Amino acid sequence: xxxxxxxxxxxxxxxxxxxxxxxxxxxxxxxxxxxxxxxxxxxxxxxxxxxxxxxxxxxxxxxxxxxxxxxxxxxxxxxxxxxxxxxxxxxxxxxxxxxxxxxxxxxxxxxxxxxxxxxxxxxxxxxxxxxxxxxxxxxxxxxxxxxxxxxxxxxxxxxxxxxxxxxxxxxxxxxxxxxxxxxxxxxxxxxxxxxxxxxxxxxxxxxxxxxxxxxxxxxxxxxxxxxxxxxxxxxxxxxxxxxxxxxxxxxxxxxxxxxxxxxxxxxxxxxxxxxxxxxxxxxxxxxxxxxxxxxxxxxxxxxxxxxxxxxxxxxxxxxxxxxxxxxxxxxxxxxxxxxxxxxxxxxxxxxxxxxxxxxxxxxxxxxxxxxxxxxxxxxxxxxxxxxx
Numbered sequence: 001x002x003x004x005x006x007x008x009x010x011x012x013x014x015x016x017x018x019x020x021x022x023x024x025x026x027x028x029x030x031x032x033x034x035x036x037x038x039x040x041x042x043x044x045x046x047x048x049x050x051x052x053x054x055x056x057x058x059x060x061x062x063x064x065x066x067x068x069x070x071x072x073x074x075x076x077x078x079x080x081x082x083x084x085x086x087x088x089x090x091x092x093x094x095x096x097x098x099x100x101x102x103x104x105x106x107x108x109x110x111x112x113x114x115x116x117x118x119x120x121x122x123x124x125x126x127x128x129x130x131x132x133x134x135x136x137x138x139x140x141x142x143x144x145x146x147x148x149x150x151x152x153x154x155x156x157x158x159x160x161x162x163x164x165x166x167x168x169x170x171x172x173x174x175x176x177x178x179x180x181x182x183x184x185x186x187x188x189x190x191x192x193x194x195x196x197x198x199x200x201x202x203x204x205x206x207x208x209x210x211x212x213x214x215x216x217x218x219x220x221x222x223x224x225x226x227x228x229x230x231x232x233x234x235x236x237x238x239x240x241x242x243x244x245x246x247x248x249x250x251x252x253x254x255x256x257x258x259x260x261x262x263x264x265x266x267x268x269x270x271x272x273x274x275x276x277x278x279x280x281x282x283x284x285x286x287x288x289x290x291x292x293x294x295x296x297x298x299x300x301x302x303x304x305x306x307x308x309x310x311x312x313x314x315x316x317x318x319x320x321x322x323x324x325x326x327x328x329x330x331x332x333x334x335x336x337x338x339x340x341x342x343x344x345x346x347x348x349x350x351x352x353x354x355x356x357x358x359x360x361x362x363x364x365x366x367x368x369x370x371x372x373x374x375x376x377x378x379x380x381x382x383x384x385x386x387x388x
Contacts, residue, residue: 047376048373048374048375049279049372049373050371050373050374051369051370051371052282052366052368052369052370052371052372053068053072053368053369064076064079065077068368072367072369073240073241073366074241074366075239075240075241076238076239076241077236077238077239078114078239079234079235079237080112080234080235080236081232082232082233082235083107083233084233085230085232086229087139087140087226087227087228087231088227089105090103090140090215090231091225095224095225096222096223096224097222098222099219099220099221100142100220100222100223101217101219102216102219103216104215104216104217105214105215105216106149106213106214107149107212107215107233109150109210110210110212110233111208111210112208112237113208114206114207114208114209115207115208122247122248123246123248123353124245124247124248125203125205125246126199126203126244126245126363127199127239127242127243128199128243128244128363129192129193129240129242130198130199130238131190131198131238132190132191132198132209132238133188133189133190133191133235133236133237134190134191134234135188135189135234135235135236136186136187136232136233137186137232137233137234138176138185138187138231139178139182139184139231140177140231141223141224141225142217142223143174143177143220143221144175144215144216145172145173145175145216145218146172146174146187146189146213146214146215147172147173148169148212148213149211149212149213149214150163150210150212151163151209151210152164152209152210152211153201153206153208153209153210154206154208154209154210155204156207157207161210162204164191164196164198165196165197166195166196166198167195167196168190168191168195168196181226202237202239240365242364242365243363243364243366244358244361244363245353245354245355246355246359247352248352249351249352250349250351251349251350251351252348252349253293253297253346253347254346254347254349256344256346256347270334271332271335271338271380272332272378272379272380272381273332273333273378273380274330274331274333274376274377274378275329275376275378275379276329276331276375276376276377277328277374277375278310278326278327278373278374279324279325279326279371279374280310280311280324280325280326280327281313281324281370281372281373282321282366282372283313283315283319283320283321283355283356283365283370284312284353285310285311285312285355285356286353287307287308287309287310288309288310288349288350288352289302289303289308289349289350289351290302290303290307290349291347291348291349292346292348293344293345293346293348294344294345294346295345295346297346297348299348300340300343300344301336301340301344303331304331304332308331309327309329311325311327312325312356313325313356315356315357315364318365319356319364321364321367324373
């Protein structure tokens with residue numbers, strides 16, 4: 001998710017400035033040097049269209065990755081291998097017999113560090129259909145059942161836990177048995193909107209989860225266990241990007257050394273007027289302010305008094321984009337603002353996001369086919385002085 005957010009910020013905000021850096025490499029070899037010359041140039045800097053799918057990560061070797069289905073809808077997946085259980089730990093050397101004894105095994109508290117809390121400084125974030133699946137991989141042909149002992153979520157690393165609730169937390173689940181020796185069976189215990197408060201839990205953007213559980217056999221009957229077998233438990237968090245965002249504020253800090261890159265040429269630049277057009281195919285509006293800061297992170301200036309405003313694309317009743325929007329923003333950098341820009345070492349964006357129709361509580365869907373078009377033009381005025 002953070003990849004999506006950062007990508008959108010980068011396209012809409014940071015690139016406005018960083019894309020200009022290389023364009024200031026002015027060549028004066030063909031200009032007259034026998035008089036003072038004031039020149040003004042209009043320069044097209046960027047004319048690009050970016051499809052979200054082209055820049056999404058596709059490496060599923062990590063425990064956090066994105067999945068794009070056949071309809072190009074995007075899901076965020078988190079997977080964690082929690083625990084393994086050698087047969088000897090569970091059966092204590094009693095691998096076979098004619099009368100299965102009662103055996104109880106407690107799964108100690110498992111910490112699932114998902115770190116979603118880092119995405120929000122303030123604002124509301126709601127996910128319409130998240131799911132958590134606890135998968136038990138079972139090699140043992142033994143009647144066993146599973147029940148959660150406790151399940152909490154923590155909004156911050158050191159905050160008090162809040163309970164995950166719902167009927168799924170109170171019920172025993174019978175573990176599926178393998179159909180033949182040396183094979184295994186999966187049991188998937190799914191927390192969703194129908195059996196838990198998981199939508200509210202995930203929408204709280206928690207730092208981590210913690211849960212424990214009990215396994216126990218159902219006594220009676222013959223049993224025969226491979227002593228080398230190992231059962232395991234895995235957790236999968238599936239977050240379809242069907243969401244609603246209201247006044248979500250994000251801040252970040254990026255290195256910014258345009259003045260160093262230009263060197264002596266900064267004195268030649270008198271003013272810079274940026275015009276940029278955004279063709280927004282995302283169902284997300286942006287109101288952004290970009291601050292320039294010195295080496296000590298002290299704010300020197302902002303990109304403009306009004307900041308940058310980009311309306312969201314419009315969506316249909318299902319929350320899918322049906323029409324993009326176009327916006328024009330003009331930024332004038334001159335005098336003290338120009339000096340502060342060239343002195344800055346960092347750029348700090350403060351960006352507010354709202355999804356389309358968030359005021360009516362509608363959720364929108366993110367598809368990999370969504371596109372952002374970006375056109376940037378600059379009107380640059382600079383001065384050259386005679387060296388004779």
